Amino acid sequence: MKILVAVKRVVDYNVKVRVKADGTGVETANVKMSMNPFDEIAVEEAVRLKEAGKATEIVVVSVGPTQAQETLRTALAMGADRAILVQNDAETQSLGVAKALKALAEKEQPGLVILGKQAIDDDANQTGQMLAALLGWAQGTFASKVVPAEGTIAVTREIDGGLETVELKLPAVVTTDLRLNEPRYASLPNIMKAKKKPLETVDAASLGVDLTPRLKTLKVAEPPKRAGGVKVGSVQELVAKLKTEARVI
Amino acid sequence: MTTLVIAEPSVEGVKVPTLTTLGAASKLGGDVHVLVLGYSDGGQGVGAVAEATAKVAGVAKVLTADAAELAHGLAENVAPLVVGLVKSGGYSHVLAPSTTFGKNVAPRVAALLDVAQISDITGVESPDTFTRPIYAGNAIATVQSSDPVKVATVRGTAFEAVAATGGSAAVEAAAGAADAGLSKFVSQEVSKSERPELTSARVIVSGGRGMQSGDNFPLLEALADKLGAAVGASRAAVDAGFVPNDYQVGQTGKIVAPELYIAVGISGAIQHLAGMKDSKVIVAINKDEEAPIFQIADYGLVADLFKAVPELTSELGKAG
Known part of the structure; x- marks a missing residue:
C-alpha cells in the first residue's frame, strides 16, 4: 500500500506571532518556520506503517512556496521516500489544497492519505475532511490509533466525550491528533540521505486545479489583551478575593 | 436568506x-x-x-x-x-x-x-x-x-x-439519508462523570504537568466537587497519560470560557492559553513564580499545589 502524506510549512509553534501594524496579516519575515506539528505526526505514522510492513512507499506532498522544499526534506529525512511540491507562492486555503491533493491522489493512487488534523497557523481543521469528500472516500479524523487490515482500517478518534473507533473502507483519509505517536528526530545520516531523495515540483495549473482563495481576509487584528492581575499571599486571601472582589464563589 | x-x-x-x-x-x-x-x-x-x-x-x-x-x-x-x-x-x-x-x-x-x-x-x-x-x-x-x-x-x-x-x-x-457504505461505527469509550461538561461548566479546575501523576488528580476532583466544577487538563497532563484526551483544554482541545478557571500546576503555554483565556476570572496556582500563566491570571498564588489545593478545598468547606 502506498501512503500519501500532506505537510504544511508554518510559523514554528514556539514563536509568539506578531500582528502586522497595517492589519494585513501576521509577521512571517525572519520568523522561524517548521513543519506543522500535526503533519510531523502524520509523517511519523506513515513511516511506522512502512516499518511494520503495512506500507510500501511514502510520498510526501506540500502545497506552498519554494521554501516548503525544506519541509519536504524534513519529511524525507524522517523516512518518506519521495516528495512532490505543488508550488504556489500566494495564500493557500483548505479547499484549494484539498483539490490539489485530490489531483495527486488520483495520479498516485495511494491506499491511504494521512494529514495533520489542523495547521497551527490558520487553525482551519478542514483539508482532510474536504479531500475525503472530493475523493468520495471515508475519513478518520482526529486519530489517536490506526490499525490497517485487509481492505479496511480501524481508526480510533479523539472525540469530545472520549474515544470512538470506526472502521473505514480503504482507500481512506486519516487526520492525526496529538496522541497518535511521538514523531522522531531525523538523524544526521538520514538528513544527508534525504538530500538525494527525489523531489518533484509541479504547479497547480498542470494539475488542473485553481488555488485562488475563496475567503478574503479583510483585516487581522490583535485579540483584546488580558491585563495581568495580582499575586495573593495565601489560600485564605485567595478565597476572600474570590468571594468579595471577583464574586465568583 | x-x-x-x-x-x-x-x-x-x-x-x-x-x-x-x-x-x-x-x-x-x-x-x-x-x-x-x-x-x-x-x-x-x-x-x-x-x-x-x-x-x-x-x-x-x-x-x-x-x-x-x-x-x-x-x-x-x-x-x-x-x-x-x-x-x-x-x-x-x-x-x-x-x-x-x-x-x-x-x-x-x-x-x-x-x-x-x-x-x-x-x-x-x-x-x-x-x-x-x-x-x-x-x-x-x-x-x-x-x-x-x-x-x-x-x-x-x-x-x-x-x-x-x-x-x-x-x-x-427530512428524506435523503443513505448509507454511503464507506464507514461503520465499531465502539466508543466515553468518560463517565457526574461533574458538569467542560464546555458548559461555570467553574473549571484544570491540572497540568505539575500534578506529577494521574494519581494526584483526586486532589483536583475534591476541589471541583466543592465548587460544582468540571475538571480539565493541559496537553502536557494528557500526553503524560494523567487523564484521558477529553480533558484537554487548548488550541486543539476544548475551548472554554467559564466564570472561574483555576489552573493548577499549569505553566501556561500559548496553546493552553488559547483554550481558556476568555474565562471571566482566572486563578493560577504554581510553585514557579516565573510561569507565564501568572501574566494572564487575575489571582496568582505561588505555592506548592500539594499543600495549597487541599487547603483551598478545606477553606471552601468552611461556613461563610
Missing part, C-alpha cells in the same frame, strides 16, 4: 453547543431551520429531541432525520444528507457547532458544495463577513466569503446561547 443549523447529536434535550450555534445564527438575520439527526432505534431519541428543539426561541422549522446510518454522526452519511437539504431548501448559510462532530462533518459538506468553510467563527459582522481566531487566538482575522452558501463552524464560547423555550416551530421529517 435562511440558515440551516446542524444540531449537535443528542439522546435527550437540546445540547448547549446547538443553542450557542443558534445564537450565532440569530445574528445573521433571516429564518433559522435546525436539522436534528440521529437514530432512535425504537426509542424516543430523535423525535423527542426534535420536539425540544421546536420550543427553542427563534427556530422557524425543525427537520428530522432518523435512520440507522445516521447513528454516531458518521460524516460520510451525514454530509450528503445536509448537501441534499441545502440544494433543495435553498439555504444561504449552514452552521454547525465547533465540536468534534461539527468539525468532522462541516468541511465535508462545504467541499461537496464546492464552497469554503469558515472555521470556528467568534463574531458575525454581516451575513458574509465573520471574525475568527488564527494562530491559537494570537490574532483575530475578519474574513469575507463570496461563496453562494456560507458554511461555518461556531465557537460556542463566543456567542450567547438562545433561550431553550419560547418557540413553536413546525417539525418535518
Whole structure:
C-alpha cells in the first residue's frame, strides 16, 4: 500500500506571532518556520506503517512556496521516500489544497492519505475532511490509533466525550491528533540521505486545479489583551478575593 | 436568506453547543431551520429531541432525520444528507457547532458544495463577513466569503446561547439519508462523570504537568466537587497519560470560557492559553513564580499545589 502524506510549512509553534501594524496579516519575515506539528505526526505514522510492513512507499506532498522544499526534506529525512511540491507562492486555503491533493491522489493512487488534523497557523481543521469528500472516500479524523487490515482500517478518534473507533473502507483519509505517536528526530545520516531523495515540483495549473482563495481576509487584528492581575499571599486571601472582589464563589 | 443549523447529536434535550450555534445564527438575520439527526432505534431519541428543539426561541422549522446510518454522526452519511437539504431548501448559510462532530462533518459538506468553510467563527459582522481566531487566538482575522452558501463552524464560547423555550416551530421529517457504505461505527469509550461538561461548566479546575501523576488528580476532583466544577487538563497532563484526551483544554482541545478557571500546576503555554483565556476570572496556582500563566491570571498564588489545593478545598468547606 502506498501512503500519501500532506505537510504544511508554518510559523514554528514556539514563536509568539506578531500582528502586522497595517492589519494585513501576521509577521512571517525572519520568523522561524517548521513543519506543522500535526503533519510531523502524520509523517511519523506513515513511516511506522512502512516499518511494520503495512506500507510500501511514502510520498510526501506540500502545497506552498519554494521554501516548503525544506519541509519536504524534513519529511524525507524522517523516512518518506519521495516528495512532490505543488508550488504556489500566494495564500493557500483548505479547499484549494484539498483539490490539489485530490489531483495527486488520483495520479498516485495511494491506499491511504494521512494529514495533520489542523495547521497551527490558520487553525482551519478542514483539508482532510474536504479531500475525503472530493475523493468520495471515508475519513478518520482526529486519530489517536490506526490499525490497517485487509481492505479496511480501524481508526480510533479523539472525540469530545472520549474515544470512538470506526472502521473505514480503504482507500481512506486519516487526520492525526496529538496522541497518535511521538514523531522522531531525523538523524544526521538520514538528513544527508534525504538530500538525494527525489523531489518533484509541479504547479497547480498542470494539475488542473485553481488555488485562488475563496475567503478574503479583510483585516487581522490583535485579540483584546488580558491585563495581568495580582499575586495573593495565601489560600485564605485567595478565597476572600474570590468571594468579595471577583464574586465568583 | 435562511440558515440551516446542524444540531449537535443528542439522546435527550437540546445540547448547549446547538443553542450557542443558534445564537450565532440569530445574528445573521433571516429564518433559522435546525436539522436534528440521529437514530432512535425504537426509542424516543430523535423525535423527542426534535420536539425540544421546536420550543427553542427563534427556530422557524425543525427537520428530522432518523435512520440507522445516521447513528454516531458518521460524516460520510451525514454530509450528503445536509448537501441534499441545502440544494433543495435553498439555504444561504449552514452552521454547525465547533465540536468534534461539527468539525468532522462541516468541511465535508462545504467541499461537496464546492464552497469554503469558515472555521470556528467568534463574531458575525454581516451575513458574509465573520471574525475568527488564527494562530491559537494570537490574532483575530475578519474574513469575507463570496461563496453562494456560507458554511461555518461556531465557537460556542463566543456567542450567547438562545433561550431553550419560547418557540413553536413546525417539525418535518427530512428524506435523503443513505448509507454511503464507506464507514461503520465499531465502539466508543466515553468518560463517565457526574461533574458538569467542560464546555458548559461555570467553574473549571484544570491540572497540568505539575500534578506529577494521574494519581494526584483526586486532589483536583475534591476541589471541583466543592465548587460544582468540571475538571480539565493541559496537553502536557494528557500526553503524560494523567487523564484521558477529553480533558484537554487548548488550541486543539476544548475551548472554554467559564466564570472561574483555576489552573493548577499549569505553566501556561500559548496553546493552553488559547483554550481558556476568555474565562471571566482566572486563578493560577504554581510553585514557579516565573510561569507565564501568572501574566494572564487575575489571582496568582505561588505555592506548592500539594499543600495549597487541599487547603483551598478545606477553606471552601468552611461556613461563610
